[in-house]
Amino acid sequence: MALPALLITACAFVLAGYRYGLRFEIRRRPVPGLPTLPPQRTSGPHREYVELSAAERAAFAGLMRQLSDG
Template structure:
């Protein structure tokens, strides 16, 4: 240790540096533990949610009359002209 540097200055450098290193290690450990906890808690099937079907809802198909098709085409033209 150089003679012209006070011991208080060394403590002023070493103590905050040690605290920063300790906090970094603690936060890294906390993050790793949290990630491990989330993975451990993840269950493939949650009992609170109902079982989901593999397929979507039943599709409905309605045959449109020519007048309904023309009205729909007119509506689409109006909407496309607005943009």
């Protein structure tokens, strides 16, 4: 009668130790995380510049007048 009780107690201790060790192992693992922000550039974006003809400038000025008048 003492042998089954001893085996049950030993198994309980082994399983408890295994569970504790596994929990400790999981907690110690390094978590590969994603960076919260991507690396930032030190300069702004490349500027694009297009030379407008006189007719295009006049059309743009007319459009701005229409938009500002409401």
